[in-house]
Amino acid sequence: MAKYRVQNPATGEIVETFEAATDEQIEQTLEASDSAYREWRERSVQERAAAVRRVAELFEERKDELARLISVEMGKSIAESLDEVEFARSIIDYYGVHGPSLITDHEIPSTVPGKAIIEHLPVGALLGVMPWNFPYYQVARFAAPNLVLGNTIILKHADICARSALTIQEIMEEAGVPVGGYQNVFASHDQIATMIADPRVQGVSLTGSERAGAIIGEHAGRHLKKCVLELGGNDAMVVLDSDDVAGVAKAAWDFRVYNGGQVCNSNKRFIVMDEIYDEFVAELRRLAEGLEPGDQLDLGDGQYVPLSSRAAAETVHAQVQKAVAAGATLEVGGVLSEGPGAYYSPAVLTGVPRDSESYREEMFGPVATVYRVFSDEEALDLANDSPFGLGGSVFSTDEARAARIASRLDVGMTHVNTIAAEAAELPFGGVKRSGFGREMGPIGIGEFANRRLSFVAK
Template sequence: MAKYRVLNPATGEIVETFDVATDAEIEQTLAAADAAYRDWRDRSVQERAAAVKRVAELFIERKDELARLIALEMGKSLAESADEVDFAASIIDYYAVYGPGLITDQEIPSTIPGKATIEHLPVGALLGVMPWNFPYYQVARFAAPNLVLGNTIVLKHADICARSALAVQAIMEEAGIPVGGYQNVFASHDQIATMIADPRVQGVSLTGSERAGAIIGAQAGQHLKKCVLELGGIDPMVVLDADDVAGVAKAAWDFRVYNGGQVCNSNKRMIVMDDIYDEFVAELRRLADGLVPGDQLDLGEGQFVPMSSRAAAETVNAQVQKAVAAGATLEAGGVLSDGPGAYFSPAVLTGVPRDSESYREEIFGPVATVYRVYSDEEALELANDCDLGLGGSVFSTDEARAARVASRLEVGMTHVNTIAAEAAELPFGGVKRSGFGREMGPVGIGEFANRRLSFVAK
């Protein structure tokens, strides 16, 4: 059975297929992960960090090759693919450099005579279930901190990212991660459940849809396993005022169509004050007009990339058409290409009725949805009227005003005068139905740590 495959979304051509693992291979993977853990955890944190540091170096050394792999697999441009390799390398390097300091023992005061210390210890083999939209970045933020901590990794990647998934394992092993310490596995859904149930697996991290998160979270809970879930987002971008409305609109557009609009924390709801709304929408319309499909491996000016698959493009097209049927206005773009290619032209959508199904749906594609509001309170009420709570941003020339509104957003990450601050040292994660747990930054390394109390009486 060949489920995993590389398929060029620009053409629909299947480039290569890969067999799903057998149950015997899954057992071998788990045995190897457990055996490697017992060696890896006993090495010094400096030795583990040195190997992880080498992983980051190899990412940079092979940037062009790695970028081309994911551009072909999921359709992002070569330039954006190279940026992702750089970002992934920066996360891996961050934990190699700062990770040891983040997990040093911490002595705490005690009312009982003695020395009380909080230790940060590994727990065992972990399962990661990763998405296709950022094939390296998603892996880096899960694997790097846990490898430094002393855990081992079994990585089930998306079924369209087979080549890049294998490339990451090869780099890990070349860098000095022991065989079994980081393993890619082409697992089925049933095999994922088997691995979560297995006592050798001590935790699971998933980045994906609400539906996938509910399934994985239930399986983890049934077997009393810790899990981290980073799920969807319909992040608000609130624009209260601007000296340069066109400039803010351009920033909004660029972020919304980045990676084909397939970004969890993209600014999927642009909430704009009435007095600048018309100018803001006019600029978005101008930016959307005249774009044509392009080759992600050789993208030209005025061209847009395919989405990750024809099915993904068709889903976004259906969502836009449903919104229009409910009363929304398609201001520009929104054309699904003919043929097998996964092209959907970046779109501007306004007037989505708040009582419609469309208002509650995440559109995981290049669609800028804009809402008109008349006060800060109305903007805030609309921003929080959402089941998801990943991130959000507020723009104003009055920083204090923007900060007051941002402080009341029901999200895991707030931003003032920037859409999304993203760096290796900044934690990432959400609340509500966007999941729980954090990755990256100083807290990301603690999600799968045994924060053990060590007490020595005096």
């Protein structure tokens, strides 16, 4: 099977294949990126930002085409694909509009006589290694701020997102990013290592698995390159009480199965207080019953999309079966389709033992895992008992009570009475095995900046 391909996960059909990069092409890419950087950094920040704003306009103009591409590539519904295109557009536009003000030089007080200025300067060519679950959004939050800053981008996308990856480069160049300023590469693992080692590459950003993050982080560390890693998550959604249990359960379910459950900061663990647990689980069971596989390009009510690949569906199925073997209860769903399609029916899992392997695993699919607790402290202890630390949320009619618990979550993003606040201006990232660094918002543009001290003595 071709490594870089478009393969419809609903049918297993390979729609299109692509040639992998040769080592000579990788060298040409590195040279072009370095050359473009030396020209791009000399343009005014206003000129760079104007090109990025034009990228956002082209995303809007081509949104129907862009949405269909990723629906076929990785299986999300047309409606969710359009949502993603719009979110990516908003991030790109945010940096095109606000990026220049976020990197304005500013003076700081100094005890040494003179003027101390902090500058925000680009560092060079950057390598991005991006995943398949959000083919545009993941790229937007890495590429847009760095292009405004003056860096250039080499983008290695997931092997099943080849057509959308090429289309992003096409849009970048049409918008005015110089040839070489944003390049897609169909690279191998060895070629990624070569690029990280090359002195023309000054940093690397990866969104992906813990395993991939460890490999990329090791390469980056060996060659003294800055890296940003956004890895897995096993986010807790703590529900302390509610005057609308069914409503909170519905919100929890909808977010958990969004994008086929293939979301880093999805609410993968529902931690529910005893008083409302039975009603909460009953509502989840009701929502999961009777669902049928559907066509992601024309999804009907009561239907669900395929996962990104047959292998992904088989992995989630095996994880659920392992949890059941360890003592968990599969309340509903959890059926792997026959044949080459990647369908896995959305599931509700309860009673996962805390001493089992399954308890510590991230399930990257439409599986709601629910835990019963009897006190706020037990809820907090369970929420923090995870190797991951991406995000977390706490729900209660008593906002102060929820805020007290949220303030003690060992995560990069806490939320009260909403599962995940997501917008271009809000930073995204985690702690522990969820990685390090931040993307989006006012701090996302600084990760690959040379925050240089400029001092002029009096």
